[in-house]
Amino acid sequence: MLEIDTVTKRFGGLVAVDAVSLTVNEGEIVGLIGPNGAGKTTLYNVIAGTFPPTEGTVRFNGRRIEGMRADETCTLGLARTFQIPHVFASMTVGESIQVGAFLHRRRRSAARALSLEVAAAVGLGERFDTPTTALTTAERKRLEVARTLATEPQMILLDEVMAGLNHTEVNLMLDLVRTLRDRGLTVLFVEHNLSAVMKICDRVAVLDHGAKIADGLPEEVMENPEVVAAYLGPPAGRDVAETEGGNA
Structure with missing residues (x-):
């Protein structure tokens, strides 16, 4: 469904994403992980149309989308959330969800009907008429997902939807992500909570310093020496001269 082929993104002399290739198949839940600054969000921005890649191609359902605007990729069925949920302070939960629903449902009654359905699906049904400023952190995360779902996507890019949540809230979010897949959605998500990942x-890809260093089953990836080193540093006991590139 999503094919990323040797995508590179440079900002001046900084290579934020370095020749990354990644495929996400229909119906998969794929995690994109890596240390802070690894290039995960930059890759998301390239996929979703926030900015174009310096090199490489991105295909969604066989169609090249690199360089398209974010609203254009969303219209095609590829939608995303953001690390920090932003609410429309003057709106209620239901009104906020309708903002997404109006992408495909131009009649107010149809947009409201879809918004009610989406709010119930993410656990915000009883908060439909609540001002967004009254929501907890966990509820704001769910609202971020709900606005995205209201655009009726085929694939959703989730960006750290579990950050700042407690154990119970994380488990509820995991249940929600599973529900998304059960509804027929394909999911790619950036996440620092490795236990949740x-x-x-189904599969995990790892970025480090902009490059992909692993891609496979979660258990295999977590045992990969390069992945361990990326998160924890080089193994203890290595020669200082070896680590620094000097001679013994």
Whole structure:
């Protein structure tokens, strides 16, 4: 469904994403992980149309989309959330969800009907008429997902939807992600909670310093020496001269 082919993104002399290739098949839940600054969000921005790649191609359902605007990729069925949920302070939960629903449902009654359905699906049905400023952090995360779902996507890019949540809230979010897949959605998500990644992902890809260093089953990826080194540093006991590139 999503094919990323040797995508590179440079900002001046900084290579934020370095020749990354990744495929996400229809119906998969794929995790994209890596240390802070690894290039995960930059790759998301390229996929979703926030900015074009310097090199490489991105295909969604066989169609090249690199360089398209974010609203254009969303219209095609590829939608995303953001690390920090932003609410429309003057709106209620239901009104906020309708903003997404109006992408394909131009009649107010149709947009409201879809918004009610989406709000119930993400656990915000009883908060439909609540001002967004009254929501908890966990509820704001769910609202971010709900606005995205209201655009009726085929694939959703989730960006750290579990950040700042407690154990119970994380498990509820995991249940929601599973529900998304059960509804027929394909999911790619950036996440720092490795325990959550292990529980839910069919496959995991790892970025480090902009490059992909692993891609496979969660258990295999977590045992990959390059992945361990990326998160924890080089193994203890290595020669200082070896680590620094000097001679013994």
